[in-house]
Amino acid sequence: MKILLAEDSKAIGLHITRTLEEWGHEVTYVMDGRAAVDAYQQARPDLVLLDVVMPEMDGIEATRQIKAQGSDRWVPLLLITALNSTEEVVAGLDAGADDYLTKPINFAVLQARINVMQRIKLIQDSLFGILDNVFEGIVAINERGIIKTFNQAAEKIFAYRPQEVIGQNVKLLMPQPYRNEHDGYLARYQRERTPHIIGAGRKVRGRRRNGEIFPMQLSVTEIERDNGSLFIGLIRDISEEEAARERIEYLAMHDALTGLPNRARLGELLDQRLCGRNPPCDAILFIDLDGFKPINDNHGHEIGDQALIEVARRLQAGLGNEAFVGRLGGDEFVVVLLDVSGPQAAIDAGHAIIAALQPPMQLGPEAITCRLGASIGVALGGMHGHSRTVLLTAADSAMYMAKRAGKGRVVLAPPLT
Structure with a gap:
């Protein structure tokens, strides 16, 4: 000993x-x-x-x-x-x-x-x-919130040594605003005996020794003793699970190659924008690249992928946060201009997009020079319909009209009759 x-x-x-x-x-x-x-x-x-x-x-x-x-x-x-x-x-x-x-x-x-x-x-x-050898962190506190037990799993989760936390208030392990509110929660429970976490697990946020905030699953059990209750918290760090879930959710709504929102996210946005009785005047620009197939055929799909990534970068740089820029697949992109002033503003934006795509691209380790253009069809909410399907179909049809007219053009869809 x-x-x-x-x-x-x-x-x-x-x-x-x-x-x-x-x-x-x-x-x-x-x-x-x-x-x-x-x-x-x-x-x-x-x-x-x-x-x-x-x-x-x-x-x-x-x-x-x-x-x-x-x-x-x-x-x-x-x-x-x-x-x-x-x-x-x-x-x-x-x-x-x-x-x-x-x-x-x-x-x-x-x-x-x-x-x-x-x-x-x-x-x-x-x-x-x-x-100490269970997977979950175990932290026990008394009725004043003072930490009495801190096992090895808790040490790994929070990066504190036991001697640094034993005798300290458990709010040391919490981020704001929970840190300031915890003493009040504990006092109210002891006064009213109405549990919110005790007996039921829930997702909360913890704070590591270095200040990092992380998600964790917390279950609390109360042990009543003659000299006062002991509250035992069972803690599981779910940072990796949350990161994986967020990644899955991101991939479900974004194009894996360019990182742009995908067709599912576009549909979600349009449904949200068009659901009201008086939907805003948004413009949909359906973009199909001119000259993309020869890049794939002559230089391979890797260079073709780099061309698509560069197109996405130029679209985002030119339109900023004021527009939705997405990729539908292949060489088809879509832009949603929010609350446009009218058809001419949408057409002008289309011409600006074509101008942004015209400068040559230097792609691959050998800096292969490639050029791309675009044919763009435009449809406006209200003028060309009030549903996602009707508006996308109108913009798609106008894009094919631009292709047939010689490419490198912006065509406004005919209004509804």
Whole structure:
């Protein structure tokens, strides 16, 4: 065992130290109570032996301060006192001591007490070994929100060492605004006994030691004890799961090659824009590239893919955040201009797109020079219909009209009759 010994008599202290070391224990020896309190966190002992009468700070006050530091594990503390000091024994036990030894030390009794503590330590280590090797983080707090238990999985999740959080308020592990609100939640539950998280798992956000905010699954169980409730939180870091889910959702709505929104996202947008009684005047520009097939045929699909990526970049750079730019597939793109002033504004935007695509592209490691144009069909909400299908069909038809008229053109769909 690792034993912390505090004894102001050097002769007695060294004698006890040598005996304990002969028994195979590791001993940290100090000569006063204040040094014992300071050494407790550094040594992290399995057993503490304190003389009651010491300079600087007596053993009873040292006991009180050591116990106040808190720990996720029980560390037995034995006081060493004179044979007739009943008051000291009672005061020491009230301060938090677990047992006592009388002077002069009977080493047979000391060894028997240590054997008892070792048996208890074995049981405790077995329990904490189970807790430390479960996948989920386990954090237990008392009624004031003070952390009492912090297992190895929690250490990995939050990147705090147990000694950094034991005795601290659990809101240390929370981001704002939950950090400021948690004490109020805990007080309200104890007052009203109306649970919101206790007994039911939910997704919340945690805060790592470096300030990183991450998603986690939290389940809380309450254990009612004579000296107050203990709340045990079971924690699972779901950062990877959330990232995978967000990636799947992103891919479901975006083109894998260019990163632009895809046909599904376009349909979702148009349905949202057109669902009202008085939908806004949006313009749909259906874009089909001119000259794309020869790039694929002459230089291969890798260069063709790079050409599509460059087209996407130029469309986004030219239109910015004021328009929706998507890829429908192949060499077909679509632009939705939001709240346009009229047909001429949409046509002008189409000409600007053609101008943006005209400069030659340098593609591939050999900087192959390629040129692309575009034929664009335009349809406007209201003028050409009020549904997604009708508007896309009108814009698509106008694009084919532009192709037949010689390519590199912008054609407005005929109005509804």
